[in-house]
Amino acid sequence: MIDAAGLRKVYRSDGRDVVALDRVDLRVQEGEIYGVVGQSGAGKSTLLRCVNLLERPTEGTVHVDGAELTAMSGARLRGARRGIGMVHQHFALLSSRTVAGNVAFPLEVAGVTRAQRKRRVGELLELVGLDDKAKMHPAQLSGGQKQRVGIARALASRPRVLLSDEATSALDPETTRSILELLRELNQQLDLTILLITHEMEVIKQICDSAALMDSGRFAESGRVLDLLETPGSRLARSLFPLPSTEEGDGVAITCTRDSDAPLMSELTRRFDVDVNVLGGAVENIAGRSVGRLNVRIQGDKRQEALGYLSEHGVLVEEA
Numbered sequence: 001m002i003d004a005a006g007l008r009k010v011y012r013s014d015g016r017d018v019v020a021l022d023r024v025d026l027r028v029q030e031g032e033i034y035g036v037v038g039q040s041g042a043g044k045s046t047l048l049r050c051v052n053l054l055e056r057p058t059e060g061t062v063h064v065d066g067a068e069l070t071a072m073s074g075a076r077l078r079g080a081r082r083g084i085g086m087v088h089q090h091f092a093l094l095s096s097r098t099v100a101g102n103v104a105f106p107l108e109v110a111g112v113t114r115a116q117r118k119r120r121v122g123e124l125l126e127l128v129g130l131d132d133k134a135k136m137h138p139a140q141l142s143g144g145q146k147q148r149v150g151i152a153r154a155l156a157s158r159p160r161v162l163l164s165d166e167a168t169s170a171l172d173p174e175t176t177r178s179i180l181e182l183l184r185e186l187n188q189q190l191d192l193t194i195l196l197i198t199h200e201m202e203v204i205k206q207i208c209d210s211a212a213l214m215d216s217g218r219f220a221e222s223g224r225v226l227d228l229l230e231t232p233g234s235r236l237a238r239s240l241f242p243l244p245s246t247e248e249g250d251g252v253a254i255t256c257t258r259d260s261d262a263p264l265m266s267e268l269t270r271r272f273d274v275d276v277n278v279l280g281g282a283v284e285n286i287a288g289r290s291v292g293r294l295n296v297r298i299q300g301d302k303r304q305e306a307l308g309y310l311s312e313h314g315v316l317v318e319e320a
């Protein structure tokens with residue numbers, strides 16, 4: 001759905017070049033939620049702005065829904081952009097307009113008739129759970145409600161793709177969760193493809209199917225979240241699901257991302273006559289799946305065979 005290839009963006013600042021994007025390849029499949037996470041200055045906002053051509057990349061191409069945006073300009077580009085909604089960290093609402101007036105704004109710009117606007121605004125406010133707030137002004141709303149207005153406005157022209165620029169960064173944890181749940185519902189109900197940027201691992205954990213870790217204008221890692229969790233040494237996996245640290249130096253970290261019918265631990269002790277000691281760990285819901293990460297100590301003559309057995313059964317085994 002989104003295919004950006006070889007994206008480079010160089011800004012000229014104070015007489016020197018700043019490379020904000022350094023040959024980034026991004027592929028977001030139709031219907032998925034893709035999160036880009038990284039520290040401040042990593043290039044996340046630049047990437048998002050290059051995807052909808054608010055910023056023209058210095059090099060590289062961007063295709064969205066099969067159309068090459070980098071080959072367009074003027075009215076054609078503005079038309080293509082209607083298929084891409086955007087939500088902002090600080091909501092970007094018009095304070096003089098009501099909630100309904102804010103949501104109607106892009107429809108007015110697009111020349112939609114008054115009757116159609118009214119119907120569409122009603123549908124959109126219902127979709128985001130604000131049908132009783134139509135006549136209020138942004139100043140009368142909570143942060144979460146403002147973001148719901150921002151989301152409704154972004155969906156006004158029925159885009160197939162939604163870009164989210166730190167949509168939950170200004171919100172408290174509980175409101176963040178409810179906005180993320182809303183995004184997940186919209187993704188499923190409307191088959192909406194979502195590309196979001198964030199600096200919060202929780203966002204990736206809660207709703208993303210795929211993710212990339214951005215560092216100095218590049219993707220240090222990218223892929224399906226569950227695949228990354230099964231990738232030895234993945235930084236993203238470690239940040240997503242850190243293992244509780246233990247005093248023991250000989251622990252083995254094991255990560256299990258699939259449901260297993262086999263009682264693996266008791267099988268280990270039976271088959272290989274090893275002692276298994278759980279030093280710490282947790283089970284969390286990540287990308288819609290229960291993922292377990294344990295720090296264990298396995299002792300016995302057949303320790304290596306036991307670890308091999310775990311690997312054969314799809315468990316990621318990382319020795320200290």
Ligand SMILES: Nc1ncnc2c1ncn2[C@@H]1O[C@H](COP(=O)(O)OP(=O)(O)OP(=O)(O)O)[C@@H](O)[C@H]1O
Pocket residue numbers: 011012013018019020038039040041042043044045046047199
């Ligand atoms: N218009 C600009 N002119 C010059 N340099 C810029 C411009 N916009 C961004 N940069 C630089 O490009 C780099 C990437 O910035 P960008 O805003 O994309 O990072 P980010 O990961 O989104 O950071 P943050 O989370 O703080 O918004 C930074 O070094 C930044 O200073």
